Amino acid sequence: MTATAAQQASADQIGEGTSVVSSPEEAPAVRPVDVPALLERGRSLCTPVMREAISRLAPPMDRVSAYHFGWTDAEGRPTEGDSGKAVRPALALISALAAGAPAEIGIPGGVAVELVHNFSLLHDDLMDGDEQRRHRATVWTVFGPAQAILVGDAMFALANEVLLEAADKGGASAVDAGRAVQRLTLATRKLIDGQAQDLAFEQRDRVTVAECLEMEGNKTGALLAASASVGAVLAGMDDAGADALERYGYHLGLAFQAVDDLLGIWGATEVTGKPNFGDLRQRKKSLPVSAALAEGGPASLRLAELLADPEGRGHEDEEQLAARAALIEEAGGRAWTADEARRQHKTALAALDEVPMPAGVREQFAALAEFVVVRER
Amino acid sequence: MTATAAQQASADQIGEGTSVVSSPEEAPAVRPVDVPALLERGRSLCTPVMREAISRLAPPMDRVSAYHFGWTDAEGRPTEGDSGKAVRPALALISALAAGAPAEIGIPGGVAVELVHNFSLLHDDLMDGDEQRRHRATVWTVFGPAQAILVGDAMFALANEVLLEAADKGGASAVDAGRAVQRLTLATRKLIDGQAQDLAFEQRDRVTVAECLEMEGNKTGALLAASASVGAVLAGMDDAGADALERYGYHLGLAFQAVDDLLGIWGATEVTGKPNFGDLRQRKKSLPVSAALAEGGPASLRLAELLADPEGRGHEDEEQLAARAALIEEAGGRAWTADEARRQHKTALAALDEVPMPAGVREQFAALAEFVVVRER
Numbered sequence: 001m002t003a004t005a006a007q008q009a010s011a012d013q014i015g016e017g018t019s020v021v022s023s024p025e026e027a028p029a030v031r032p033v034d035v036p037a038l039l040e041r042g043r044s045l046c047t048p049v050m051r052e053a054i055s056r057l058a059p060p061m062d063r064v065s066a067y068h069f070g071w072t073d074a075e076g077r078p079t080e081g082d083s084g085k086a087v088r089p090a091l092a093l094i095s096a097l098a099a100g101a102p103a104e105i106g107i108p109g110g111v112a113v114e115l116v117h118n119f120s121l122l123h124d125d126l127m128d129g130d131e132q133r134r135h136r137a138t139v140w141t142v143f144g145p146a147q148a149i150l151v152g153d154a155m156f157a158l159a160n161e162v163l164l165e166a167a168d169k170g171g172a173s174a175v176d177a178g179r180a181v182q183r184l185t186l187a188t189r190k191l192i193d194g195q196a197q198d199l200a201f202e203q204r205d206r207v208t209v210a211e212c213l214e215m216e217g218n219k220t221g222a223l224l225a226a227s228a229s230v231g232a233v234l235a236g237m238d239d240a241g242a243d244a245l246e247r248y249g250y251h252l253g254l255a256f257q258a259v260d261d262l263l264g265i266w267g268a269t270e271v272t273g274k275p276n277f278g279d280l281r282q283r284k285k286s287l288p289v290s291a292a293l294a295e296g297g298p299a300s301l302r303l304a305e306l307l308a309d310p311e312g313r314g315h316e317d318e319e320q321l322a323a324r325a326a327l328i329e330e331a332g333g334r335a336w337t338a339d340e341a342r343r344q345h346k347t348a349l350a351a352l353d354e355v356p357m358p359a360g361v362r363e364q365f366a367a368l369a370e371f372v373v374v375r376e377r
Numbered sequence: 378m379t380a381t382a383a384q385q386a387s388a389d390q391i392g393e394g395t396s397v398v399s400s401p402e403e404a405p406a407v408r409p410v411d412v413p414a415l416l417e418r419g420r421s422l423c424t425p426v427m428r429e430a431i432s433r434l435a436p437p438m439d440r441v442s443a444y445h446f447g448w449t450d451a452e453g454r455p456t457e458g459d460s461g462k463a464v465r466p467a468l469a470l471i472s473a474l475a476a477g478a479p480a481e482i483g484i485p486g487g488v489a490v491e492l493v494h495n496f497s498l499l500h501d502d503l504m505d506g507d508e509q510r511r512h513r514a515t516v517w518t519v520f521g522p523a524q525a526i527l528v529g530d531a532m533f534a535l536a537n538e539v540l541l542e543a544a545d546k547g548g549a550s551a552v553d554a555g556r557a558v559q560r561l562t563l564a565t566r567k568l569i570d571g572q573a574q575d576l577a578f579e580q581r582d583r584v585t586v587a588e589c590l591e592m593e594g595n596k597t598g599a600l601l602a603a604s605a606s607v608g609a610v611l612a613g614m615d616d617a618g619a620d621a622l623e624r625y626g627y628h629l630g631l632a633f634q635a636v637d638d639l640l641g642i643w644g645a646t647e648v649t650g651k652p653n654f655g656d657l658r659q660r661k662k663s664l665p666v667s668a669a670l671a672e673g674g675p676a677s678l679r680l681a682e683l684l685a686d687p688e689g690r691g692h693e694d695e696e697q698l699a700a701r702a703a704l705i706e707e708a709g710g711r712a713w714t715a716d717e718a719r720r721q722h723k724t725a726l727a728a729l730d731e732v733p734m735p736a737g738v739r740e741q742f743a744a745l746a747e748f749v750v751v752r753e754r
Contacts, residue, residue: 056566057570057573058569058570058573058574059573059577060573060577061569061570061573119530123526123527123530126522126526127522127523127526127527145503145504145522146504146576149500149503149504149526150500150504150569150572150573150576152530153496153500153529153530153533153569154566154569154570154573156530156533156534157533157562157565157566157569158566160537160558160559160562161559161562161563161566164555164558164559164562167555174551174552174555174556175551175552175555177555178541178544178551178552178554178555178558179551181537181541181555181558182537182538182541185534185537185538185541186538188534189433189531189534189535189538192435192438192527192530192531192534193434193435193438193531195527196434196435196436196437196438196527196531197435199523199527200436200437
């Protein structure tokens with residue numbers, strides 16, 4: 001399937017026949033942007049710096065990291081790994097361009113946000129007991145919980161180390177490197193707050209849509225906000241401009257997460273690599289569920305009843321989960337979430353209008369936003 | 378027992394009748410320094426800022442932190458807790474004085490190093506499976522592993538957040554706040570490297586004295602180095618001066634750790650709150666053990682034999698452990714480690730001579746060093 005066909009299939013699947021993203025006339029593309037090339041630029045410029053940074057870690061943390069990133073297998077043999085989409089480094093480089101600087105100025109920023117992202121994956125997988133990530137066994141299952149904790153800690157520290165070196169190596173001023181660390185630190189704190197909220201929500205039968213949006217903004221929005229601004233900050237963009245880029249990234253994150261919540265219930269297992277109705281099985285308090293519970297009609301009330309029932313918790317079969325998915329849809333949770341993805345996507349693009357940037361850069365941000373929102377995994 | 382009597386008792390116990398620290402004529406004290414007052418200054422200036430910072434954390438991380446610091450019990454009721462000696466904040470404030478600034482300039486630094494220290498305690502206790510800290514149940518045993526991971530992460534992030542605010546709030550320049558974060562980040566990476574080495578050593582029958590010193594320098598020296606320099610860096614001291622203060626803190630950390638290793642075998646349980654021969658029970662590769670194994674005489678060889686024997690591992694009784702302690706002593710491991718504490722203490726004091734500082738400040742550093750080295754818990 002070509003990328004475009006896949007995107008269309010995904011849009012059909014998620015948006016029930018309507019694309020999740022804004023229609024073409026709302027998102028003017030002056031010229032087509034090659035999204036795979038944007039992602040490849042992020043990967044090819046940031047990966048060597050990332051590998052050098054990881055090589056500084058004391059054994060066996062270097063080896064555990066290489067496994068986590070998909071560079072090697074559990075025995076340390078090189079593999080053709082899948083390191084993920086690498087959207088964050090791509091955004092960091094575009095944000096340097098937005099400040100009128102070369103993409104390269106954003107490299108330490110791209111490496112730093114990717115390190116923070118992977119620090120949170122290592123710790124979250126352990127806290128959540130998740131055994132699979134990117135179709136591979138998670139670090140804590142292969143190397144034990146201590147290595148997952150320790151390597152996560154090391155990546156977090158390394159993120160700031162790399163960012164502060166941006167000044168030493170002449171790419172950014174010391175003041176701008178400090179500003180970048182400060183913004184990344186606040187984003188990381190939000191990321192941690194979001195994980196705390198996510199864990200707390202697991203103990204509850206329901207959460208409001210507002211609580212869910214706050215948690216998702218912390219867990220996903222904050223780091224995408226930092227990704228979309230870090231290169232610009234390193235290049236000296238003022239705080240007002242950087243704030244606008246952060247808003248783009250934040251709302252993009254919320255759009256991304258809304259799509260993720262839809263895929264978590266209605267995504268095709270063979271594409272997502274996750275079990276059918278996975279989020280329902282885990283009783284995740286995602287947007288479709290929260291929106292459905294807030295609606296208050298008969299399907300909504302029936303869903304609330306089922307979720308509050310302690311009987312059979314965790315032992316629901318495929319048929320029972322399918323019935324819940326149908327109730328969520330009937331109560332409007334699916335449609336509301338698809339609408340929310342569209343709204344957040346639109347808000348993200350609107351934020352870009354507040355920042356003057358060189359010709360063509362806005363289109364790169366817009367193309368990446370469309371890629372993130374219209375996807376099937 | 379008075380503080381002085383306790384110190385003397387400790388010196389007798391550790392140094393086999395000879396004080397661990399340099400004799401008075403080697404450490405000239407122009408006037409007596411009130412160490413409890415130095416510690417109290419650190420606590421009273423830093424604790425309010427620490428409490429405000431902790432209050433920013435999303436629930437239940439704020440409550441878990443308050444328990445960890447001994448401010449509340451597990452149910453959240455205020456307690457007269459023991460938050461530890463608070464040597465690090467005290468050092469941070471003295472280092473601000475060393476740069477000719479008021480002690481208050483060092484406050485964000487003192488809070489930051491204490492946050493990093495506690496981040497590492499939270500994670501290490503979980504990794505090491507330690508159930509007790511400061512005579513109380515550790516966070517992971519009370520609130521679960523996920524909270525120990527998450528709250529540790531949050532404290533690490535908060536450390537940089539507080540330090541970078543030093544610039545916003547006018548106490549330090551943005552450049553100096555960035556320098557402070559960079560030094561603290563490198564120290565934290567060493568701390569993590571040290572824990573990785575410590576975990577790796579557990580899998581081995583023996584480690585060399587050099588490996589042991591490197592691990593202890595990372596685990597204890599690096600953060601004391603940052604503590605002893607962070608206030609000076611915030612106050613604008615140049616890198617050469619800050620490096621010298623770091624050397625003082627680093628060697629002080631090694632002296633501290635040598636004493637800790639002695640107490641871990643020969644410390645009195647009723648004072649340390651730890652089991653008799655605790656480090657031998659855990660087969661910890663501490664300095665006395667490494668030094669004894671390196672000696673190569675009959676006692677050394679017998680010790681190596683016992684440690685390499687897989688039989689009865691972890692089931693040694695009090696008598697067997699006492700016999701091992703006697704072998705370590707016979708092979709010179711106890712005397713070597715006490716000498717090493719003296720050497721490191723002396724090297725720490727010598728580093729202070731490289732930095733010009735206002736009258737009386739050197740004496741505060743020296744008094745704190747003596748307090749750290751001559752102790753019984």
